[in-house]
Amino acid sequence: MLPRMIRVRKGRGQLTGRPAPAGRASLASGSVSGRPGAARAVAMGVVALLLAVLLAGCGSRSPRLSTSPAERATWPKAPANAVVARVDRVVDGDTFVADIGGRRERVRVIGVDTPETVAPGRPVERYGKEASNFAKHMLTGVTVRLGGDVEPRDRYDRLLAYVWLPDGTFWNALLAAEGYAQLITVPPNVTYVELFRHLVAEARSAQRGLWVGEAR
DSSP states (O other): OOOOEEEOOSSOOEEEOOOOOOOOEETTTTEETTOTTHHHHHHHHHHHHHHHHHHHHHHTOOOOOSSOHHHHTTSOOOOTTOEEEEEEEEEETTEEEEEETTEEEEEEESSEEOOOSSOTTSOOOTTHHHHHHHHHHHHTTOEEEEEOOSOOBOTTOOEEEEEEOTTSOBHHHHHHHTTSOEEOOBTTBOTTHHHHHHHHHHHHHTTOGGGTTOOO
16 A cells, blocks of 8 residues: 655645755964954954864764665655655654645654653653654754655644655654664554564664663
8 A cells, every 4th residue: 555645735734645955364374464462362263163163063963873774775765746844843753843835734753653752741751852852853954755644644633644854764664773663553554564563673673772671
C-alpha cells in the first residue's frame, strides 16, 4: 500500500489520493591610521569574533549517527507528489509544528513513538530529552516533505505523516534505527510497519539510544 498525500486547501489540510534545501585598519602593521592604540582594540575584536564563530560551530555540530549513509539510502524515498513543509517548531521527538502552504499544522510522525517530554501531568520519560533535542537539531527551520496514509489525523487533530529530510532520509525510520523511538502500530496506518519493526529490533539488539542498558 502506498501512502496517501496531503493536499492543502484554504480549509484544513487533508490526505488525498495515493501516489505510485575615517580610517583603514592594518592588522599586519599593527596600527590604525589616526588612532593610537586602536589596533589592539581591533585585533581583540577580531579574536572575539573568531571565538564566537568557533563556539557557534561547536553548538551546531551534527549528532553522530549509528546508521551508515549506505543503509539510510535503502529506506523508502519520498513520493514524487509529497507535500513540502517548513518546520517552525519541534514539540518533542515525534511531533512538530510546520507551515504547509501558508497554514500552520501540528504534525505527528506515523509508526514510531519517542519517550514523552511534554505530556500534561506526566513526568519526562527516560531518553525523552535526548530524542527531543535530536529532533530539534535535525528539524527546526528545515524544509521537509510529507506523505500520508489511510487516516489523515489522530484524535488530537494532528496531521499524521511520513517525513523525509532535505537529503532524502526517511525521518520516521531514522528515529527508529538510531534508538530514539519504539514501534507504535495504529491501523490502518501501517504502510511501513514491517520496516519500523525491523529497525527498532536492530536498535534494541545493538543497545542504541533508549535501549542502552536494557537487559538482554
